[in-house]
Structures are given as structure tokens and as C-alpha cells.
Amino acid sequence: MIHLKTNDIVKELLEQFPHKVNVKLGSILKERGMTQGDLHRLTGLRVATINEFVHFKKNSLTVAHIVTIMIALRIWDLRELVEIEFDEEVIEYFKKEQTTMVAGFTQDLKKTAGENVARMNQSKVSV
Structure with a gap:
């Protein structure tokens, strides 16, 4: 978007x-048995921000948001969270x-x- x-x-x-952007946050949360509310409580990010990222409707997601999510989910490789394919x-x-x-x-x-x-x-x- x-x-x-x-x-x-x-x-x-x-x-x-x-190109195609594949945001994998929703499937990661599902695999781990977590909700967007759980991620909100871990990160302090608004649930709306998390939801917009899950559904790739967030157009102002910052590096700070991404890194915060990665820290909360113990993800060290951005490609686990987002893939961009040309x-x-x-x-x-x-x-x-x-x-x-x-x-x-x-x-x-x-x-x-x-x-x-x-x-x-x-x-x-x-x-």
C-alpha cells in the first residue's frame, strides 16, 4: 500500500x-498461539498498528516498529517477518x-x- x-x-x-510483499506476521502469531493483543502487550504498539501490519494495510510502519516486533517475537532475520519478491x-x-x-x-x-x-x-x- x-x-x-x-x-x-x-x-x-x-x-x-x-514485486510482491509477503507479510508473515499473522501466520507467525497463529503458529505461536498468540493474538495481536498479546503482541500489543509485549511491544506497546497499538493493536490497530499491529492489525494493519498483519493485513499489510499499514503504510507508515517504521523501522522501530519492525525491530520492536522482531525483539518481542525473538526473530533475528527480517526475512522471517517480511519477504519481498520481484x-x-x-x-x-x-x-x-x-x-x-x-x-x-x-x-x-x-x-x-x-x-x-x-x-x-x-x-x-x-x-
Whole structure:
């Protein structure tokens, strides 16, 4: 889920590179015989925040929330809690791009960075 105030560059990147986010918190709680209320009592996070994360409706979850949940559930690998999968075409594209990177950039990424800076500066001026 994308926050309403997400900028256009982020939205375009998410659309351009298809992916799937698999939040496993609900199944972890079920496997352990725990409720969202139990996790609330362990973490101090609002039950609504936990519920939104379980159902992947929370668009402002912070690293502090994630780490707090990981501590409470004694999870040390983020992949146990959340998986992000890219389409095979995206993975192949990323692999190809990595072979042409110089100082972390491909020619296309350099061009994109320049265009994005111009867009961000333009949006600051028009505000």
C-alpha cells in the first residue's frame, strides 16, 4: 500500500518494477498461539498498528516498529517477518544492470538520477 503523500518518483518505481510483499506476521502469531493483543502487550504498539501490519494495510510502519516486533517475537532475520519478491523479468534486468555498474551507477541510472533531481527541484519551486 502506498501512502497518499508518496512522491511520484517512488510511485513510478514501484509500478515499473513489479514485486510482491509477503507479510508473515499473522501466520507467525497463529503458529505461536498468540493474538495481536498479546503482541500489543509485549511491544506497546497499538493493536490497530499491529492489525494493519498483519493485513499489510499499514503504510507508515517504521523501522522501530519492525525491530520492536522482531525483539518481542525473538526473530533475528527480517526475512522471517517480511519477504519481498520481484518478478523474474525484474530480477534478470537487475542482474544485467549490475554487470554494467561503475561506482554504483549504470548509464541509465545516472540519467535517471539527473532527471529525478530536476523533477524534485521543480516541485520545490512550484510549492
